Amino acid sequence: MELYEVLEKRRTYRDFSDREVSDGILKRIIGAAFNAPTNDHLRQLEFVVVRGREKIARVIAPLAKNMAAFKELVAEVDESGDKDKMAMFADDLPLAQTG
Numbered sequence: 001m002e003l004y005e006v007l008e009k010r011r012t013y014r015d016f017s018d019r020e021v022s023d024g025i026l027k028r029i030i031g032a033a034f035n036a037p038t039n040d041h042l043r044q045l046e047f048v049v050v051r052g053r054e055k056i057a058r059v060i061a062p063l064a065k066n067m068a069a070f071k072e073l074v075a076e077v078d079e080s081g082d083k084d085k086m087a088m089f090a091d092d093l094p095l096a097q098t099g
Contacts, residue, residue: 020051 030047050056071090 026049033045033047050059067090
């Protein structure tokens with residue numbers, strides 16, 4: 001597959017299945033992350049694998065708790081002038097955290 005085909009077909013997914021990801025797949029994905037380009041070849045990456053819905057919920061609880069305050073802040077302080085863009089960002093952020 002050509003580079004531009006890869007770039008054109010890349011998608012961000014927000015709907016996740018309940019299927020568990022094997023350790024082999026995780027190692028392959030993390031290995032690919034270490035091969036990705038970085039600024040000045042800095043490798044300041046850390047990964048934490050959390051398994052189980054209850055544990056995941058405990059890890060993201062502080063983020064979810066602050067989402068209401070974040071949405072209020074976005075509504076009050078909109079320096080970009082693009083309220084739709086900021087509203088979409090505020091709505092999308094929790095989806096990215098709940099996968």
